[in-house]
Amino acid sequence: MIKIQILPNGSVFFDQVEDSFYQILCSIREPVESGDPLVESRLFPQPSEDVEEGDLLDDWKSLVEPDLHDTFLAARECVAADLRSAQRNPDGSLHFTIPRSHIDLWLSALNQARLALAEIHQFTDADLSRAPRDLDDPKEFALIRMSIYGSLQEWLVAVVG
Numbered sequence: 453m454i455k456i457q458i459l460p461n462g463s464v465f466f467d468q469v470e471d472s473f474y475q476i477l478c479s480i481r482e483p484v485e486s487g488d489p490l491v492e493s494r495l496f497p498q499p500s501e502d503v504e505e506g507d508l509l510d511d512w513k514s515l516v517e518p519d520l521h522d523t524f525l526a527a528r529e530c531v532a533a534d535l536r537s538a539q540r541n542p543d544g545s546l547h548f549t550i551p552r553s554h555i556d557l558w559l560s561a562l563n564q565a566r567l568a569l570a571e572i573h574q575f576t577d578a579d580l581s582r583a584p585r586d587l588d589d590p591k592e593f594a595l596i597r598m599s600i601y602g603s604l605q606e607w608l609v610a611v612v613g
Contacts, residue, residue: 454467455467455468458611462552463549463550463551464550464552464608466547468541468545470545471544474535474546476596476600477531479597480531480562481531481561483572483594484561484568486568496517498512527560528564530557531558537549559608562604562608565597566598566602569597572594573590573595
């Protein structure tokens with residue numbers, strides 16, 4: 453059972469983390485960095501569908517989108533670094549800390565992963581409202597990942613608020 457503690461400085465300490473949960477957290481980058489065009493269009497939507505807005509679209513592509521890419525990447529890299537800092541407990545479980553200053557970056561990376569998984573697997577509202585059925589099915593496992601990421605997001609938002 454994972455133990456979570458809010459430290460006096462506002463950081464969040466995770467202890468007794470099992471390898472399976474840790475691996476799910478470590479896979480946050482995978483769907484976002486999949487190269488899937490659906491993910492790209494979901495994370496970086498055009499500001500307008502109107503082709504007559506050529507200047508706006510060009511400015512968006514050259515001025516706004518690169519900063520969004522950098523910001524999103526920085527969030528994923530921060531999460532990866534925090535997870536790399538995990539250490540083994542004598543019982544084989546892991547522990548790590550999310551510094552208070554990294555919580556917003558974690559929220560961003562978790563949201564990116566959830567959006568990417570939803571696009572890659574084309575989840576419907578019905579999919580998102582049911583329990584996963586077959587853990588060996590990649591789509592069903594993605595549903596578990598989305599649930600874990602969403603729960604962690606909710607919890608971190610509660611901690612920040």
